[in-house]
Amino acid sequence: MKKAIYPGTFDPITKGHIDMVQRAVKGCDELVVGVARSTPKNVWFTTEERVELVRDALSHLVNVEVCVFEGLLVDFARKMDAGFLIRGVRAFSDFEYELQMALINRKLAPEIETMFLMPAEEYGYVSSSRVREIAALGGDIGRYVTPRTLQALKDKIASRKETKDTPRRSAAGG
Ligand code: COA
Secondary structure (H helix, E strand, O other): OOEEEEEEOOOOOOHHHHHHHHHHHHHOOEEEEEEEOOOOOOOOOOHHHHHHHHHHHOOOOOOEEEEEEOOOHHHHHHHOOOOEEEEEOOOHHHHHHHHHHHHHHHHHOOOOEEEEEOOOHHHOOOOHHHHHHHHHOOOOOOOOOOHHHHHHHHHHHHHHHHHHHOOOOOOOOO
């Protein structure tokens, strides 16, 4: 029984991630998409929002489970009884970082293998932060995210704008 973890921040999930999951499920019996709760990244979406969008985007796939994880990725993989970690390498620039991560994870958990997959060319340059940036500047991101994620991004941008535009009251009430 081959069980693998596809981890990420998914802030938000893009069609590039969906493409990776669709490729990964071909090679394993069970795939767990691990949504990282704590991340050094300045995320737009809460963990619950990110999980909800991931679940929605992958609802057409069987043998795919979406879980939140905290702490070390290898500890999560062990807890889930998964023998493989799936990562995508989009460009040469990804390679060094991915190699480092894979080797550290191997030192931490020698029994767990990292497997790399190549994304579809059309998503080779997509990342969550690029998608957020283009959306925030009013660009069309419909080809990179699902309709549900597109709406969530629009709502998030509107609420962030509202928060920014609302004048803060001083402690004195002014
Ligand atoms: N399609 C679209 N976008 C993709 C992609 C693909 N195929 N592959 C990667 N990306 C994007 C991601 O959306 C992300 O974009 P962003 O930086 O704009 O958010 C970026 O490329 C990859 O970021 P990266 O930091 O490599 O991965 P991540 O944020 O998705 O996940 C974790 C990183 C959570 C897997 C990693 O931090 C982790 O394992 N944390 C747990 C702690 C731990 O074990 N640390 C030790 C590890 S050595």
